[in-house]
Amino acid sequence: MILRLRRPLLILPKSIHTKPTPPTASSSSDITGLLINGGKWDALTARFGSITLTNSLVEQVLLDLKEPSDAKKALLFFHWSSTQHSSFHHSLRSYSIAIHILVRSGLFIDAGALLESAITKTSQPESCLLDALLSTYEATPSGPRVFDILVQTYAKMRMLDHAFDACSHLMDRGFSISLTSFNALLRVAQKSNRYDLAWKVYEYMLHRRVYPDRNSIETMTNVMCKQGSLQNIISVLDKINGKRCAPAVIVNSGLWFMIAKKDNFNVDHGIVLLKRLLQKDMIVDSVVYSLIISTRCERGELDNAYEMFDEMLKRGCGSNAFVYTCFIGAHCKSGRIEEAIRLMQEMQLSGFKPYQKTYSYMIEGCSMSRRLDECMAFYEKMIKHGFVPDSDACNQMIGKLCECGKVEKANDILTVLLDKGFKANQVTYMILMKGFGDAGNVHEVTKLYYEQRHRGIHLDPMALDGIVMANFVEKFVDYQNSPQSFTYPQGIS
Structure with a gap:
């Protein structure tokens, strides 16, 4: 008897001979369904390990998983x-969607x-990440916290720099950046010695009406301390003000x-910025007016300064030593x-004491x-009250004394000032040397040259050549008188 079989006893599955079928459009819903139903890492690997992502x-x-419960x-x-x-790499858009989902669900550390x-x-450039976050913001509304x-x-x-650029770009787009974020930026800028950036961020905050708190002021105080200002x-x-101001007033000044x-x-x-700070009680009237007057005087805008x-005075603030000094400096420069002498006298009659900057201006x-006689009179008063002039005032005084043939007097003054802690600079020594x-006193020129070198002050090459040659001339005269003792000065070989 012949038996007829209806179907072959063994059929080889196609999967042995062919590659897995790429996922269809339903693959995303299959993955989502698995995860929503409690599927974990191993289940994903077992079922979709060979999927083409x-x-x-x-x-x-x-x-599909953007709800907070599925984050x-x-x-x-x-x-x-x-x-x-391993061959798959997330796009910035994928990163951004995931970040939005995490922030929306309160998983800030993971975000x-x-x-x-x-x-x-x-x-990709950092700006692309911000653009990706903005482009996916509506699809996964996480809120500005992101x-x-x-x-x-x-x-x-x-x-x-990227942080500050992001702040600027976002606020220009109408998003708000919290004070906490600005404080973080200020703090890291201060710790990184990026003082210019710290001030830039602080100024930007105020222009954007993000007003500083205690942490902001403390950070900027540290910046000022490290800057030496x-x-x-x-x-x-x-x-x-006549008394110590609050920390916020100090920082805003x-x-x-x-x-x-x-x-x-x-x-x-x-x-406008100062008036806004005034409204927030972050500065006081007398300081506002004084700062504006100072800047007007510094720019030579005396008419505007007097208007202010x-x-x-009409606001009842009264004058002060700083304002008087600003006007004295403006008149001296012009x-x-x-008029500067008259203001100096008026200042003293009003009970305000001239200080280092006041005398330096005069x-x-x-x-x-x-007017050397008056100059020397102010110099003597200044020394008597325990002040020394700044470098500009000192160099002007020494220079005019030298021009008038009183170089020995100028040299004596520098000696006194150096003993009192004055920091001479290259210009000071150049004036005296000249x-x-x-x-015709080459010996004193040589002494000054070595003195300034001892103090760590170095002349420019052109000036140095001139001093070395002057030294050589002096040595050459010694050679003519005593050839056996002649030695070349430093710089001549």
Whole structure:
């Protein structure tokens, strides 16, 4: 009997001979379904280990899991997809979607870690990450907190310029950056010795009406201390206010002096900023008026300065030693010495004591006007009250004395000032050397040359050649008198 079989006893499955079928459009929903139903890493690997991942597939799975209740499942899939498939690399868009999901669900530490990974593992410019976060913001509405975390992550990684650029770009787009993020940026800038950036951030905060708190003020106080400007600002404010000002007033005054030095500084815009600080009780009337008058005088805008002074008096603020000194300096620089002397007398009659800067202005102004007797009188008063002139005033005084043939007097004054702690500079020594050189006293020129070298002050090459040659001339005269004892001076071989 012949048996007829209906079907073959063995059929080889196609999977032995062919590659797995690429996932269809339903693959994203299959992955999502597995995760929502409790599937973990091993289940993903067992079922989808051979799947071909694409950025669009990953993004769709993440979007399917964007609800806060599914955030940890989304994070699991994000890490699985990059670890299980070594050839697959997440796009910035995938990173951004995952970050939004984590922030929305309150997983801020995980979001920060993912941001660090996106910054370090992607080769695209940092601005692309911000653009990716913005482009996915509507699809996964996490709220503005995500941008705070971005700024804080940049600050943590000491990418301070990127952090500040992100702040500027986001606020221009209408997003708000929290004071916490600005404080983080200020703190890291201070610790990184990026003082200019710290002031830039602080100024930007105020312009954007993000007002500092105690932490901000403390950080900026540390910046001023490390810069060496804190004591100078306190000294100025003591002369304005008559008593120690609050830390916020000190920092905001320091900001004014910082930005007033800029070439493109607009005083009128600065006044708007000061008035805004005044409304927030972060500065006081007398300081506001004094700072504006100081800047107007520094720029030679005396008419505007006097207008502000009149307004200051009408507000009941009264004058102060700092304002008087500002006007005295402006008049000295413009050559109106008589008016400067009158203000000096008025200042003293009003009960305000001249200080180092006041005397320095008078000495410099009288020297420039060749009123040496009055210059020396102010110098003597200054020394008597325990002050020494600044370098500009000292150099002007010594220079005019040398021009008038009183080089020995100028040299004696420098000796006294050096004993009192004055820091002479290259210009100081050059003036005296030229004075003795014009008088034909090569020996004193040589002494000054070695003295300034001993003090660590170095002349420029042109001046150095001249001094060496003067030394050589003196030595050559010695050679003519005593050839056996002749030695070449330093610099001549």
